[in-house]
Amino acid sequence: MPGLALFVLAAALLTVSAVSTSDTQWIDAGSVRWWTLTTVLHLPMVVILALLTGGLVERVGYFWRGRRLPPPGRMPALPPTVCVQLPMFNEHAVAARVIDAACALVWPAGRLTVQVLDDSTDPETRLLVERACADAQARTGVPCTLLRRTDRRGYKAGALEAGRHRTDAEFIAILDADFVPPSDYLVRAIPYFYRPDGMPDYGLALVQAQWGHLNHDKSALTRAQALWVDDHHTLQMSWRSAMWRFVNFTGTAGIWRAYAIRSVGGWRAASLVEDCELSFRHLFAGYRTTFVKQIVVPAELPATYAAYKAQQRRWTQGWVQLQRLHLPTLAFRHRTRWPRRAHLLYHMCISWQWPAWAIWTTLLPILILNDLWFGTLGPAAGLGLYLLPAALWALTAGVLATLETKHTYPGPATSAALAKRLTRVVPYVAVNAGMLPHQFSAFCEGLFGPLHSEFERTPKAGCGTGTTRPVGRVAVHRPYVFAELAFAGYQAVCAALFVAQGLHLCALGAAVMAGCVLTLAHLGSRREP
Known part of the structure; x- marks a missing residue:
């Protein structure tokens, strides 16, 4: 316990x-x-x-190195194929919104697909997701595939891995259900995977975007969370990206090179922070990951203390599990300069x-x-x-x-x-x-x-969606x-x-x-x- x-x-x-609390001085101060x-x-x-x-x-x-914006590369004549994965579980309040936003992303026709990885068990939510997929595809013409599993084995990591085997896209963009990407998200982010001459930068595995906020002014809780996200993303991750060429994937608002995921063995449900675990395996394999603060993807902050505490419990527990998995490798076996190793150890611990x-x-x-x-x-x-x-x-x-x-x-x-x-x-x-x-x-x-602990999802209220359905209990x-x-x-x-x-x-x-x-x-x- x-x-x-x-x-x-x-x-x-x-x-x-x-x-x-006695008045006896048992040792002389000084x-x-x-x-x-x-x-x-x-x-x-x-x-x-x-x-x-x-x-x-x-x-x-951050002011020394992280404040400078990294320059994007030049896109090739034939844009790469992109698959947008939307993992979700009983996300009745926000499922339709993120599906609509994903299918509305600007990208050349025939080069974009959307995967809705729905593990929902609630019948009403399952029906809503089916309708949202069909409506979004009919409205935009973007292929929107609904993938469902017979069990939740591996939770989010299991769903992402199952979806990865169902696409041959060059890049995989991942968005949690409470995120609403701007329509130019892909247009602005994908060029970072290329060099100024238009050649692919195969050493770059991930482009992580900045989290924005849809409900930052709702309460004292959301204001506190917004400050933490702003501090962690804009200051910390910008500096880590510029100084050490490594940031961990935050689980959403990031785009992966599909080959890079495949080369390190794919997604694993080895801890509750499957996103960070995958990131460190890429680090050990010699890949770089980068953070681009000027690309902002708005998201919904947990609106209740119960939801916030569930989220923090999963993150803290998962980070310690990550240390049990990879701390020995990072401390003793990963080959890198000692200043970088020292910072990465600070990062992990x-x-x-x-x-x-x-x-x-x-x-x-x-x-x-x-x-x-x-x-x-x-x-x-x-x-x-x-x-x-x-x-x-x-x-x-x-x-x-x-x-x-x-x-x-x-x-x-x-x-x-x-x-x-x-x-x-x-x-x-x-x-x-x-x-x-x-x-x-x-x-x-x-x-x-x-x-292998149970992955407890964070309930979303669906701010701005007009939903009246009660938020799931924690x-x-x-x-x-x-x-x-x-x-x-x-x-x-x-x-x-x-x-x-x-x-x-x-x-x-x-x-x-x-x-x-x-x-x-x-x-x-x-x-x-």
């Missing part, structure tokens, strides 16, 4: 907290023993600072931020109550070391992401619009704080659980809720102990953490209609 680990840790430290013990106990914070530094390097490095933060936020109150923290040297030392790095990182990421993603939003980039988007930093920090025990539980499940994972309640209770007791000792600023921090976790636990556990 992944939540049990956090509960045991919190319960044990809670006991120590209660015992350690002594050699104090410095040694305090430094050792701050190792989780050292890990966090190292991860924050790596992230800051990427964001600042970024999910270790969650256990680092979970351990640190449960350990820090114990250190404070026992005067084993640097705040004993003065308020400036405490604030500067414990608050400033994370606050500076969040503010830097928020400002840079807001200023550099003006092209992803409709309308003019006025000062008022930019100022409003800057306020997204507040819900971004609050949501991430509230998600901490949930993400830690997902990390533990990915590390100790089976590799299963509530009780161990995760148990971990959230235990962690919030621990922080609440720590806040009370801080008040008893006159540490009011520390009490405020613990109370805010408990409030964020409890709020997200409640909102994420509500049964949606």
Whole structure:
């Protein structure tokens, strides 16, 4: 049970907290023993600072290398064939919209096909998909093939692999059901697979586009997610693409060279992040992948906390599974320069931020109550070391992401619009704080659980489609809720102990953490209609 680990840790430290509130000073602050013990106990914070530094390097490095737009090549006289794959499962609210958008893509006649990979089990949704395919093909003349399997073996990866064997197209574009590509998507993206002289660049396997947003202003949750996507895509992926010639496929809004997929063995359901797993196999095979930020494909952000938590659980769990599969190869067997290897290891192991933060936020109150923290040297030392790095990182990421993603939003980039988007930093920090025990539980499940876990789809509301059908419910994972309640209770007791000792600023921090976790636990556990 992944939540049990956090509960045991919190319960044990809670006991120590209660015992350690005596006024007896058992070690002299500033002594050699104090410095040694305090430094050792701050190792989780050292890990966090190292991860924050790596992230800051990427964001600042964006202005050095990532900001420059990669030039497209020249298309050959005979355009290549393209197959657009649309994997979906019970996507009643958005299926027709993405099918219409895919068939409306501008591409020479006879060179474009659309595959609808529908694993739906809901009879009404299956009928809707059939009608949407027939209507779109009749309206546009683009062949729209509906492929269905007898079982969901391999989930999304299995559907994509089954569809891959049914097409001989040179390029495969993949779009999740909640994405709405602009009509010129292929016209703008395919040229990147060619050189300026019109010859194919066979070493390039993937062109990944920027995610846009259809509902970024709907709620505090969608605003927080929009900031994360803007930061991760525009800043991080642009820099990784320019500096290291590698970005991971994000599962959608990307175009693959079909031969490249075939050469590394095709799609595998080896983890819950089949897109990233395929990307790293291409890395090991010597292929390059690139990110083009000026090509924006709008998408629907999860509109409910239950849907968002299900998505994050799958991503975090899958990333840890990916490490179990490919970390030894990346660390020891993949041949590359050490700076590139170091960054790729940082890239793959970024999910270790969650256990680092979970351990640190449960350990820090114990250190404070026992005067084993640097705040004993003065308020400036405490604030500067414990608050400033994370606050500076969040503010830097928020400002840079807001200023550099003006092209992803409709309308003019006025000062008022930019100022409003800057306020997204507040819900971004609050949501991430509230998600901490949930993400830690997902990390533990990915590390100790089976590799072949169930793929839980993220429900889509179909914003702007006029649908009135209820959104599918998300299963509530009780161990995760148990971990959230235990962690919030621990922080609440720590806040009370801080008040008893006159540490009011520390009490405020613990109370805010408990409030964020409890709020997200409640909102994420509500049964949606």
